[in-house]
Amino acid sequence: MSSIISRSLSFFPRSTMSTSQSKLHIAIVGVGLVGSELINQILSIPQPTSPFSLISLSSSTRTLFNPSTPIQPNFDWKFALKASPNSADLRALTTQLQQLVAENKRVAIVDNTSSDDVAALYPTWLRAGFNVITPNKKAFSGELELWQDIIKASKESGAKFLNESTVGAGLPIINTLKELVASGDKVIKIEGVFSGTMSYIFNEFSTGKPDGPAFSSVVSIAREKGYTEPHPADDLNGFDVARKLTILSRTISAFSHTSTTTALPTLQSFKSVQTASLIPPALEGIPTGDEFISRLPEFDESFAKLRTEASEEGDVLRFVGVVDVQGGVVKAGLEKYPTTHPFATSLGGSDNIMLFHTERYSPRPLIIQGAGAGAAVTAMGVLGDLLKLV
Ligand SMILES: NC(=O)C1=CN([C@@H]2O[C@H](COP(=O)(O)OP(=O)(O)OC[C@H]3O[C@@H](n4cnc5c(N)ncnc54)[C@H](OP(=O)(O)O)[C@@H]3O)[C@@H](O)[C@H]2O)C=CC1
Ligand SMILES: N[C@@H](CC=O)C(=O)O
Numbered sequence: 280m281s282s283i284i285s286r287s288l289s290f291f292p293r294s295t296m297s298t299s300q301s302k303l304h305i306a307i308v309g310v311g312l313v314g315s316e317l318i319n320q321i322l323s324i325p326q327p328t329s330p331f332s333l334i335s336l337s338s339s340t341r342t343l344f345n346p347s348t349p350i351q352p353n354f355d356w357k358f359a360l361k362a363s364p365n366s367a368d369l370r371a372l373t374t375q376l377q378q379l380v381a382e383n384k385r386v387a388i389v390d391n392t393s394s395d396d397v398a399a400l401y402p403t404w405l406r407a408g409f410n411v412i413t414p415n416k417k418a419f420s421g422e423l424e425l426w427q428d429i430i431k432a433s434k435e436s437g438a439k440f441l442n443e444s445t446v447g448a449g450l451p452i453i454n455t456l457k458e459l460v461a462s463g464d465k466v467i468k469i470e471g472v473f474s475g476t477m478s479y480i481f482n483e484f485s486t487g488k489p490d491g492p493a494f495s496s497v498v499s500i501a502r503e504k505g506y507t508e509p510h511p512a513d514d515l516n517g518f519d520v521a522r523k524l525t526i527l528s529r530t531i532s533a534f535s536h537t538s539t540t541t542a543l544p545t546l547q548s549f550k551s552v553q554t555a556s557l558i559p560p561a562l563e564g565i566p567t568g569d570e571f572i573s574r575l576p577e578f579d580e581s582f583a584k585l586r587t588e589a590s591e592e593g594d595v596l597r598f599v600g601v602v603d604v605q606g607g608v609v610k611a612g613l614e615k616y617p618t619t620h621p622f623a624t625s626l627g628g629s630d631n632i633m634l635f636h637t638e639r640y641s642p643r644p645l646i647i648q649g650a651g652a653g654a655a656v657t658a659m660g661v662l663g664d665l666l667k668l669v
């Protein structure tokens with residue numbers, strides 16, 4: 280991590296980074312796994328030269344806001360946030376941040392929640408001149424109108440939205456895709472393993488042998504490792520992959536300067552993606568992640584049967600996604616691959632792998648692979664976006 284930070288910092292002349300007026304004022308909303316790690320990473324940048332001033336933190340219940348005394352490395356922010364007399368109020372925070380913009384200060388708001396309500400505020404924040412940085416997929420993969428309003432608001436005000444960690448966590452997926460299409464390349468197809476959780480589950484569960492660990496036990500471990508969404512069903516129903524495919528499709532359409540993407544369907548939301556869920560019907564709609572995990576062992580036998588069938592054909596199971604621009608298809612589901620296929624041989628842990636087939640990268644695709652979930656790599660992608668702003 281530190282090598283990435285020091286490499287990025289060396290891009291910026293020190294004289295432009297040190298005054299508090301010129302620093303980027305950061306307000307963080309959501310201090311769970313990713314949010315806490317992001318705070319650590321921001322505060323690990325040597326303070327005198329840091330381009331950032333961390334001025335506000337919000338959980339779902341409390342807020343700290345103090346632009347005159349930014350948060351410093353040894354400050355016990357967890358205790359201070361819990362003890363704060365100010366309840367969380369994003370409308371009030373918006374007004375406070377507007378005051379900073381009026382004083383010519385640069386502001387970025389970082390959403391580390393998975394909340395639709397927070398995501399719905401992005402157009403307001405962009406119009407107010409705040410840059411929006413987030414690993415939250417909701418706004419970019421939800422209703423088309425919100426996505427269109429975000430693009431419009433960013434164009435109107437010049438404030439940026441950056442969302443690298445929404446696909447492949449810290450892997451450089453969104454930035455690479457934007458550069459490919461903005462430079463005139465034409466995407467033919469993107470395919471791969473887009474879920475760290477699904478990757479971990481099937482790398483462990485389906486190795487080509489007829490038996491192995493119980494499905495429910497690998498799901499529990501994926502959750503303990505911090506790979507899953509707050510509710511693991513959001514991974515297992517394929518919606519997390521469908522959201523990522525929606526983000527990629529919309530990024531292609533929004534940042535291309537050619538009109539060669541006409542076959543690509545305009546997705547009304549991630550629900551328009553053809554998605555094959557792995558949730559047994561009896562577990563649909565279970566409200567909490569804990570209850571979901573406790574009921575999952577009831578279905579271990581049927582998952583074991585799928586594993587045995589694949590193994591008898593010399594195959595492994597992998598959950599994959601495709602954005603087929605030429606064929607006009609966007610889909611996600613469980614597939615079988617021979618044990619010699621790269622999806623079987625080269626993935627480990629929470630690895631994602633994405634193959635970009637483009638006019639320039641043809642016949643051999645551009646391939647990006649590495650950890651695609653986990654707090655450290657996700658926060659790094661968010662910090663990378665913040666560094667792009669300074
Ligand atoms: N974990 C990973 O590997 C990856 C995660 N992501 C994305 O990063 C985001 C965060 O994930 P993660 O940290 O794992 O999730 P967590 O559940 O650990 O953290 C989310 C936090 O958001 C807070 N929150 C919810 N609603 C609000 C609100 N209205 N205002 C302020 N805070 C709120 C919750 O706070 P409270 O505790 O107070 O309820 C919770 O602590 C998600 O969108 C996820 O999809 C993206 C890539 C990878
Ligand atoms: N739950 C997601 C986290 C990253 O987006 C995944 O498993 O990939």
Ligand code: NA
Pocket residue numbers: 443444445446447448449450451452453660
């Ligand atoms: Na990424």
